[in-house]
Amino acid sequence: MALKLFELVGTDAGRPFSPFCWRSRLALAHKGLSAESIPWRFTEKSALAPYGSEKVPVMLDRDRAVADSWIIATYLEDTYPDRPSLFGGAGGRAMARFLNAWGDIAIVGGIFPLIIADIPNNLATVDAAYFRQSREARFGKRLEEIMAPRDQAVVGFRKSLEPLRQTLKTQPFLGGDAPNYADYIVFGGFQWARVVSPFRLLEETDSVYAWRERLLDAFDGLARNSPGYPV
Template structure:
């Protein structure tokens, strides 16, 4: 049975952009596992027998796993013969550290550029649900959060400074090859990249070069997915 991964879809179901789902996609690719991505919208019913209400959700045989971190732990435990995601306790700690920086810095740096653009590509039934959820979270309207291209790029670049310093001396956060720490950051940036009408990431920066490097891995899977800019 093919593994299924549920991801957040736009009105155009070809565009799927959940930041946490992208962490799981990259983990599956790194493991070399065959999988199918299933589009899910905010207005769709909860997923699976557990009634999971957010994505990603992984369905593998009789197992239904929600939350990208739990999915990563499951994949390493369930498929130990495949390339590891975290190299034991030290790798888990490194990945959790990167996730904490993403939560404290990268998401806040990306949200002004991305969240209103993400709203705009949703189907009409999902839009009010998304708006209500996010405006309650941020305490203001989506329009008030949104910034233009120049400020969007600058805000994200400022949030990525610590990663630029690290990636100036190594091809990946995991060293010579990617680990889940890389996928944790990549998921956030791929979300921004997919929903934005412009390229938010500076390709000339060390993070930008790392991002392109990961996009080109696994037969260019992440490079070739539909985005707002290449899909009509």
């Protein structure tokens, strides 16, 4: 297979969980491209060194390496222009940059403290130790302390989804009638949470819940068929 994608996993190599890798995985599916998945773990920095990156996703297209989910998306759009568009034109490509930032801050950043202490349960000892040390240094407290108020904190997270909820009042996807990269940006965060944590982020009556269901079903259930907790 010409395409390969390094994807973050833990003890189970068949359970990729990075929100950024999921963006790329869904972008590939949108383009109708299949890629060989290369499982990668937090402490395997040396495996990525030849490609000039310290983080996943890294995609290989024959002898070309492309790192960073946004760069991968634009690479796929430019390299495979005859396949379904990820952005729906130049305006969508520019605005998806904003969605990418909102996805990083409100979704990935918003979910992280709600699931952070569940993540090491998915990791081998060496990776769990690396994760705990690096993230506790970043937040300045223990993972368990960060996550402790999640039953209250999730209320604020749900409130922060209001722009998404407003959008879904008039269209089924951020991309309009069908999903595009804007949806994969945001959904990647929810899929990450689903894979690593049993914590319920959304109420069933929420239109964002229904939207997530549609994304779980996309591409013949690509995301739903990947192992995870019930949502």
